[in-house]
Amino acid sequence: MFNLFLLQLLNGVQLGILLFLVAAGLTLIFGIMDFINIAHGVLYMVGAYLMATFAAATGNFWLGLLVAMPAVVVFGLALEVFLFRRLYDRSHLDQVLATFGLMLIVTEGVRMIWGSSPIFVPVPELLSGSIRLLGIINYPVYRLAIIAAGLAVAVGLYVMINHSRIGMLLRAGASNRPVVSALGVNITWLFAFVFAFGAMLAGFAGALVAPVLSVDPGMGGSVLILAFVVVVIGGIGSVKGAFVAALLVGVVDTLGRTFGPILLQMAMDPSAASQTGRTLAPMLIYILMALVLAIRPSGLFGRRAA
Amino acid sequence: MSDSPAPTTAPPASPAAPLRRPRLFSRGAAALAIFGLMALVPLVAHLSDDPFLTVAFTRILVFAIAALSLDLILGYGALVSFGHAAYVGFGAYAVAILSRHGITDIFVHLAAGIGVAVIFAVLTGAIALRTRGVYFIMITLAFGQMAYFFFTSLSAYGGDDGISLRGRSTVLGTDLLAHNSVLFYVTLGALVGLYLLAAAVVNSRFGRVLAGTREDALRMQAIGFRPFRYQLAAFVIAGAMASISGVLLANQAEFVSPAYMSWHRSGELIVMVILGGIGTLLGGVVGAVVVLLLEEWLSVFTTHWRMGLGLVLILVVLFSPKGIAGLFERLLGRGK
Amino acid sequence: MTARLEIRSLHKRFGALAVTDGISLDIAPGELHAIIGPNGAGKTTLVAQLSGQLAPDSGQVLYDGRDITHMDMAGRVHLGMARSFQITTILHGFTVLQNVALAVQARKGSSFRFFGRADAEPALNAAAIGYLRQVGLAERAGDVARNLSHGEHRQMEFAIALATAPRLLLLDEPFAGTGRQEAEQLLALMRQIKGKQTTLLVEHDMNAVFALADRISVLVYGRIIATGTPGEIRANAEVRAAYLGEEDAAC
Ligand SMILES: Nc1ncnc2c1ncn2[C@@H]1O[C@H](COP(=O)(O)OP(=O)(O)OP(=O)(O)O)[C@@H](O)[C@H]1O
Ligand SMILES: [Mg+2]
Numbered sequence: 001m002f003n004l005f006l007l008q009l010l011n012g013v014q015l016g017i018l019l020f021l022v023a024a025g026l027t028l029i030f031g032i033m034d035f036i037n038i039a040h041g042v043l044y045m046v047g048a049y050l051m052a053t054f055a056a057a058t059g060n061f062w063l064g065l066l067v068a069m070p071a072v073v074v075f076g077l078a079l080e081v082f083l084f085r086r087l088y089d090r091s092h093l094d095q096v097l098a099t100f101g102l103m104l105i106v107t108e109g110v111r112m113i114w115g116s117s118p119i120f121v122p123v124p125e126l127l128s129g130s131i132r133l134l135g136i137i138n139y140p141v142y143r144l145a146i147i148a149a150g151l152a153v154a155v156g157l158y159v160m161i162n163h164s165r166i167g168m169l170l171r172a173g174a175s176n177r178p179v180v181s182a183l184g185v186n187i188t189w190l191f192a193f194v195f196a197f198g199a200m201l202a203g204f205a206g207a208l209v210a211p212v213l214s215v216d217p218g219m220g221g222s223v224l225i226l227a228f229v230v231v232v233i234g235g236i237g238s239v240k241g242a243f244v245a246a247l248l249v250g251v252v253d254t255l256g257r258t259f260g261p262i263l264l265q266m267a268m269d270p271s272a273a274s275q276t277g278r279t280l281a282p283m284l285i286y287i288l289m290a291l292v293l294a295i296r297p298s299g300l301f302g303r304r305a306a
Numbered sequence: 307m308s309d310s311p312a313p314t315t316a317p318p319a320s321p322a323a324p325l326r327r328p329r330l331f332s333r334g335a336a337a338l339a340i341f342g343l344m345a346l347v348p349l350v351a352h353l354s355d356d357p358f359l360t361v362a363f364t365r366i367l368v369f370a371i372a373a374l375s376l377d378l379i380l381g382y383g384a385l386v387s388f389g390h391a392a393y394v395g396f397g398a399y400a401v402a403i404l405s406r407h408g409i410t411d412i413f414v415h416l417a418a419g420i421g422v423a424v425i426f427a428v429l430t431g432a433i434a435l436r437t438r439g440v441y442f443i444m445i446t447l448a449f450g451q452m453a454y455f456f457f458t459s460l461s462a463y464g465g466d467d468g469i470s471l472r473g474r475s476t477v478l479g480t481d482l483l484a485h486n487s488v489l490f491y492v493t494l495g496a497l498v499g500l501y502l503l504a505a506a507v508v509n510s511r512f513g514r515v516l517a518g519t520r521e522d523a524l525r526m527q528a529i530g531f532r533p534f535r536y537q538l539a540a541f542v543i544a545g546a547m548a549s550i551s552g553v554l555l556a557n558q559a560e561f562v563s564p565a566y567m568s569w570h571r572s573g574e575l576i577v578m579v580i581l582g583g584i585g586t587l588l589g590g591v592v593g594a595v596v597v598l599l600l601e602e603w604l605s606v607f608t609t610h611w612r613m614g615l616g617l618v619l620i621l622v623v624l625f626s627p628k629g630i631a632g633l634f635e636r637l638l639g640r641g642k
Numbered sequence: 643m644t645a646r647l648e649i650r651s652l653h654k655r656f657g658a659l660a661v662t663d664g665i666s667l668d669i670a671p672g673e674l675h676a677i678i679g680p681n682g683a684g685k686t687t688l689v690a691q692l693s694g695q696l697a698p699d700s701g702q703v704l705y706d707g708r709d710i711t712h713m714d715m716a717g718r719v720h721l722g723m724a725r726s727f728q729i730t731t732i733l734h735g736f737t738v739l740q741n742v743a744l745a746v747q748a749r750k751g752s753s754f755r756f757f758g759r760a761d762a763e764p765a766l767n768a769a770a771i772g773y774l775r776q777v778g779l780a781e782r783a784g785d786v787a788r789n790l791s792h793g794e795h796r797q798m799e800f801a802i803a804l805a806t807a808p809r810l811l812l813l814d815e816p817f818a819g820t821g822r823q824e825a826e827q828l829l830a831l832m833r834q835i836k837g838k839q840t841t842l843l844v845e846h847d848m849n850a851v852f853a854l855a856d857r858i859s860v861l862v863y864g865r866i867i868a869t870g871t872p873g874e875i876r877a878n879a880e881v882r883a884a885y886l887g888e889e890d891a892a893c
Binding site: 087090097100103104279287289 | 380386388430433436437439440441443444445447448449451452455456458459460461462569570573576577580584610612613615616617618619620622623624
Binding site: 506507509510511512513514515517518521522524525526527528529530531532536539 | 693695714715716719720724725727731732733734735736740744745747748749751752753754755756757758759760761763802805806
């Protein structure tokens with residue numbers, strides 16, 4: 001039982017790390033630009049597809065990653081320059097509509113280019129196989145690598161946000177937009193940077209999961225909504241909040257699905273328990289979100305009243 | 307000219323006075339024309355020997371109801387709810403689940419669907435309405451998704467794959483709805499009835515408070531209103547109306563699946579309202595017709611029709627902020 | 643006799659800035675109490691706390707002897723507190739009549755009525771027209787609010803405040819931005835209600851203040867440095883130094 005717990009805990013952390021990568025950019029974009037981007041999940045998906053393509057083309061995971069990352073950044077920047085930029089001073093409704101439209105276009109585009117069936121990316125040689133942890137469970141090395149990479153990014157982000165000029169601007173901008181313009185910063189440039197950066201993180205997450213999950217056109221949507229939940233729980237504009245909330249959501253979701261039915265068996269007969277558990281488990285994170293909001297309407301680390 | 311704005315003492319610097327047309331008349335006439343044309347559909351289907359037409363238009367009417375209900379909160383309350391499809395799903399599943407257990411009467415289905423919708427709207431609305439802006443959008447989206455996952459995991463009722471109905475709902479023990487044209491007219495009747503209801507609500511005391519809150523919540527508080535209550539009530543009414551469309555949708559398709567509740571569906575409902583013209587009630591109806599026909603038409607040419615829809619959306623947002631209605635308004639305005 | 647409004651050592655900070663720094667003040671029923679002070683003194687912030695828009699950090703607000711410190715804005719309005727805003731806050735897409743009728747609607751009958759045209763309720767409209775007549779805006783009743791001039795917007799604010807049937811008026815610079823004629827009209831109106839209405843008037847227009855006020859408080863950097871009759875305030879050296887001196891020089 002403990003083995004299973006440990007295994008699922010690690011899976012949960014891994015999911016949380018991926019969510020963090022997607023949500024970090026999203027929360028900054030919400031906070032700094034007050035811009036709602038329904039198409040953010042698309043960047044994650046495009047990251048995965050580019051990874052799949054370039055890894056296959058070069059026959060090498062690392063080369064693929066090396067090419068896919070700049071490609072995602074360019075893609076994100078292009079979106080910013082050609083579309084998002086025109087939407088910053090529009091109503092949230094307009095933003096929802098246009099980015100929803102963009103999401104449809106890109107998702108269909110991906111279907112046209114790569115087809116609807118899932119694509120698989122092999123795990124790189126270097127990170128294949130499993131490793132024995134605490135002498136009790138075998139865990140895939142690649143999944144550990146995802147966790148490590150995500151944590152490294154988190155640390156890098158932390159340093160950047162707290163100890164650099166751009167980080168100071170991001171912090172100031174996320175909590176108080178007019179301050180940034182008052183500082184005489186080139187807002188256009190800052191916004192483009194935030195976008196490209198968010199695109200990179202989301203694309204990186206997509207590239208990382210490519211060997212673990214199947215790459216398919218639906219992958220952007222499901223992760224987007226989880227990322228929304230993360231942003232709401234963590235508090236808009238807070239990268240630290242996104243980190244804590246992402247891990248919370250990842251772990252609660254994963255453990256809930258495994259242990260929900262098991263725990264319920266103590267209270268009811270097994271078949272009813274497994275049915276109820278399977279029904280309730282996917283709702284857990286939303287219930288968690290509702291609870292957090294009921295207590296703190298602006299999220300765990302939200303500074304502003306929502 | 308009769309519709310030129312009355313002379314005002316406003317300084318010329320202020321934005322031009324909005325055109326004031328004899329709106330009530332033209333809107334009533336437009337509603338009559340649209341619903342009247344709709345009523346002819348089964349006849350056309352009969353004459354052209356194309357029974358599919360009636361079924362297809364029943365579906366359009368169903369979504370018109372859903373879009374109409376969304377416009378009530380989106381247009382008149384400025385509440386960008388991104389989880390509205392969930393309510394359609396509640397109505398649809400009320401039919402599917404109850405029928406499965408031998409309860410086939412449509413009034414029971416309606417009561418159950420509306421009941422669940424009201425409870426869900428009260429609970430999630432109370433949380434979402436404490437927030438604003440992007441929070442509100444994301445939270446309604448998340449709760450919609452929660453409902454979606456709930457039905458996805460209900461394996462007893464088809465889970466992910468959905469569930470086929472053995473037949474349509476019965477009406478007081480008769481299988482009236484089994485006839486496609488009867489279902490069509492029932493749906494049209496529901497649409498007209500709900501449209502009139504919504505029009506009354508919008509112009510009522512309640513509707514005025516709702517619209518006032520949309521314009522300036524601080525002002526409303528300063529004259530003694532608590533916006534939350536009115537917004538929540540509107541949220542619940544809209545949810546209940548949407549669940550009625552769900553009951554009809556299940557009957558039209560004779561099949562129910564979680565896909566009805568996906569966030570893409572919620573997004574499409576928003577699209578319908580915007581394209582048709584937000585805050586006009588009739589706009590939602592027009593939008594549903596336009597989007598679904600566009601879908602139908604585009605899918606003849608390509609399986610990637612969603613790309614076309616996406617493109618239309620972006621173009622409308624960038625170039626015609628008032629939707630298709632705005633487009634017409636501008637064309638007609640110039641024409642005069 | 644209990645004061646209509648009693649403010650007890652109210653404190654409010656924005657970050658490091660003490661915007662309301664221990665304000666205590668009584669306003670007697672029927673009194674017209676003016677608050678003057680330089681820009682940024684914290685006058686609007688004080689009004690916001692009195693009306694329930696902002697929560698004070700500490701201190702109390704009593705209305706007819708009842709503690710309302712934690713009551714929300716709508717609750718205070720129902721007790722009879724009305725507020726006009728320094729920055730015009732009206733429903734721009736509504737007609738002038740609808741704006742005022744809504745304020746009447748808020749206190750007459752339930753607004754959870756889903757049928758019947760609100761615009762066609764004679765009781766609401768008649769009352770609203772009455773208030774519009776009082777401020778001299780009756781001819782504009784049918785116009786959409788956004789088409790009115792700035793001065794007319796100020797008059798509208800006033801009519802809306804009156805339409806809540808207040809027992810205490812909190813007016814934040816009602817004269818700001820009005821033309822000469824509108825100002826005179828407002829002044830006449832204020833004279834009319836003076837003595838009948840309890841009023842807290844925040845105002846920069848010294849002519850209006852000295853013509854109207856029973857008592858004046860001078861607010862500087864979040865503190866009240868002097869309270870007294872217009873004559874006393876005029877004679878107060880500290881006030882002259884801190885505030886009026888500049889005004890005199892400017893005039
Ligand atoms: N929400 C806020 N956050 C931070 N500071 C604020 C806020 N509101 C007001 N302030 C500051 O508090 C101080 C007092 O503002 P307030 O509007 O109360 O002044 P005022 O006396 O009404 O000025 P005026 O005569 O210009 O209307 C100002 O320095 C202002 O910048
Ligand atoms: Mg002020």
